[in-house]
Amino acid sequence: MAERDIPDWFTRAEEAFDPVHQRVAAAIKSHGLPTHLSLAPQEAVYFFVHAMEIAYEANKAGIHANALSQTRYCIEALAIIELGMCRTNGREAILEDWLKGKASPGKIRQWLAREVWPSYGAGLWSESWEDFMAKLAGAVQPYAHYTSQLAQWQSRLHFANPGESTACIESGPIVYDPQKATRITLYHSILNYTLGRIWLANCGSEDTKFYGIVSRLGDALGKSRYLDGHQTNWDQQFWAMVWDRRTGSPHLE
Template identity: 50%
Template sequence: MKENVPEWFSLSEELTSSVMKRISHAAQACELSVSVRSAPMLAHWFLLDSMLLANQASREGMHANALSLTRQCLEALSVIELGICGHRDAESTLEKWDNDSLSPGKLRTWLEQNVWGSYGSGLWKEPWATFMREFAAALQPYAHYCTKLAQWQVRLVPGSPQKNSDGGLTAIMEMRPRAYDPQKATRITLFHAILTYTLGRIWMANNQADAEFRANITRLGAALGKSRYLDGHQTNWGQQFWAMMWSTDGSTVLE
């Protein structure tokens, strides 16, 4: 592993292709009625394209746009999961979604009540339902253009914040079009790694996984859970998507 490259990044780079291939096969092979059979497959295509566009936008400094696209990935993930979970009522529930009579939030509630109980724990020791509920709630504000999303458009100048004589901190923000911020770019990549990990866990819960794949997904989850960007290594997801994060020494690029 290269120096200064976090383990979660290397593992995500290594595993993304194998996770997406498994999800693609499962989404295309699901036994559903003709009216909704294509929904999980289309949702997976949408997720892949959204992640691609988000990565491109983030590399060019459009971090707010990238985060907004990442929010949409979560909605697509729920449709994918509904299609491949194998629950006896999944098809009728997917038909309600297809008829616009089931909101994304209600869809996740159905998954929580009927599917997630068998998935085990999330990134830490919290139940999977808690992990998914908090993950979705933390991303929810970025479904629309708002103050929180606008904060992702500005760049925290390197070396900032600095401690004042009174013990406070002074931060310098740069405002310009496409203000590239390495911290924000890294965190967008981290959020995508969490999506990859989540898809891997969903597939494992509904398919027989070989020992190597299962071990690698477990390693990815452990590495993600240790990232200093996931503030406090706990389920306080409301803090995970703050636009600005820094350590007590003022550094902004963590791991």
């Protein structure tokens, strides 16, 4: 990728990566949870980071379907990390239920939406944090299992002609698709932005320097050509086959 082709969100994501993860790691160590619950959010951080590392390497190698499958795990770990950082009454009970297998990821997100998220403010644009998180989870929910939708991430779209219902698609054991690789990297950047926002909401209201880093990342993500903004369902930009309707090219203008 030539320097002039590097999107602003990619540069901002690199700037934010270490500050986000350093702060989250430190916050999880001072979670204020009783001993029998204390390991859960710490292990969720390890899982989140390792899943993203595996996804990053697979994505770089052109193994996009496997990268996306690993990426989906990060959403469920994110909820447990958040329980470790928030100080809202009831978090210990919901975490205990999760450890006993009585609270699904969906149930935890419902609790967060009711008890925690209203104080977070807007998401990437002007939508509520609950709506933002619904889109974030919905973008990768179809890839929970090996389905035809996930299998489409194993091929490369070269050209589409919707008017004639034709397309040129390359398939093989490993097929690197620059557009798919970029969109998965974009999703990883949104996840790290989300982590940063969660930390700010629960731990760092006075950290103005970090607030600036996260805000710049959010602004850049919101302007990405691969997200069509809060006016429509931006999560659909993480379908396997996305192209410019005017040209048929997978490289969006």
